Amino acid sequence: MTARGETRGRLLRTAAELFQRQGYHGTGLNQVLADSRAPKGSLYFHFPGGKEELAAEAVTLSGRELGEVFAGLMEAAPDARTALATVGEHFARSLEDSAFQKGCPVATVALEAAAESEPIRAACDAVYAAWQSVFATALRGWGVREERADSFADTVLSSLQGAVLLARIRRDVSVIHRTARDLGDLIDGRSPSPV
């Protein structure tokens, strides 16, 4: 990679990390520059659209990487129940290893900026669509009916996003594991009667 490409990559990775921990408005461009040890003019050189463009690209990068992790976990798991448990485990470890600072790399920016920035909303939307597609494809592979796979994949995505949010606020990951187990029950079609 050229020095120029390296600087761009470093800016993007630093921004992605800061946005994940602090959110969009809580992260200043000066901090991105300082933490990436990048020259002052480099940010607008590489991201002429400024913070908005940087955030959209950072969400896209983090989203693609996490999507690849999901795909790998889905491929390695023998069934939906195991796959959901390992995805939950991935989020739980990320939270615990970062003292509950690193939850979902998309959710915070999504909630903050979706109403004010169409490029950021569109980037978050594309990431969620890609994740949903990874889950839906895996569910079909495990024999879930075609017409149910997309809907279940949405429920999986919703539940995990919410559980990671709750775990971060509670500073306790157990909600992630319980939610993943309940999703496994739902998808297995062997939900134990709770009554």
Place this chain on the structure above:
Amino acid sequence: MTARGETRGRLLRTAAELFQRQGYHGTGLNQVLADSRAPKGSLYFHFPGGKEELAAEAVTLSGRELGEVFAGLMEAAPDARTALATVGEHFARSLEDSAFQKGCPVATVALEAAAESEPIRAACDAVYAAWQSVFATALRGWGVREERADSFADTVLSSLQGAVLLARIRRDVSVIHRTARDLGDLIDGRSPSPV
């Protein structure tokens, strides 16, 4: 209410509305003052802890109000499936009526500020605990086993939070309705085999 009490209430309500739409960092105290038509000194007079105290109280207020809505919907519904559908409907209407600006009044501030402010994290935590308790109590009332009610209530809370987030990003509330229906299946213990 005294004029002083009215000013405090107006500041709080305005702040709650702005935090819900724009998040914590995206909302400036000057905007809170201007939108509440409150005198400049009044904010620090009523909230000596400044923005942090205002946000913690705003989340508490919004959380209590929405918790009362949840409790009312639970009480009016004949079963978990109906109750979850109406809670989903409530969130969907709030999003649609606000051009997708008003999702959950807690989630954005929670994700942004939980890592940096212990008072805000604690306020969000207390709201989520109260909501979880409303759901758990209702589930017990519908005959869900004692040892499953708390866990299901957590899954309900997670799934709805995530679905509201996704709906806001997609500008499409259908994910909320589908997720509520899947939760109904799970809790009814009559999850249709998807295979």
